[in-house]
Amino acid sequence: MGYLYGYYSEDPNFPDGVRVNVEAIYEPPQMGGSDGVTPLDDPFRSKVDIIAEGLSLERVGHIFTTLNKEKVFMTPEQLRQCADA
DSSP states (O other): OOEEEEEEEOOOOOOOSSEEEEEEEEEEEEETTTTTEEEEOOTTTTHHHHHHHHHOOOEEEEEEOOOOOOSOOOOOOHHHHHHOO
């Protein structure tokens, strides 16, 4: 899993449209397994946020991949992890 960093801008294709522009992905320390991922203590997260802010970027999302192609839905715990990001 990773955190998406970027910025928001107007989307001229839709009335009052907003789009997110992703410029970077930060992959924090984590332990992955067949049933998901567990974020580990990240001593660099505050530094990453400071650098992003200096580049006029902000954390705009969360990304993850899975080897299990049959399981396309997120568990409640995975949704909470994304919301906490």
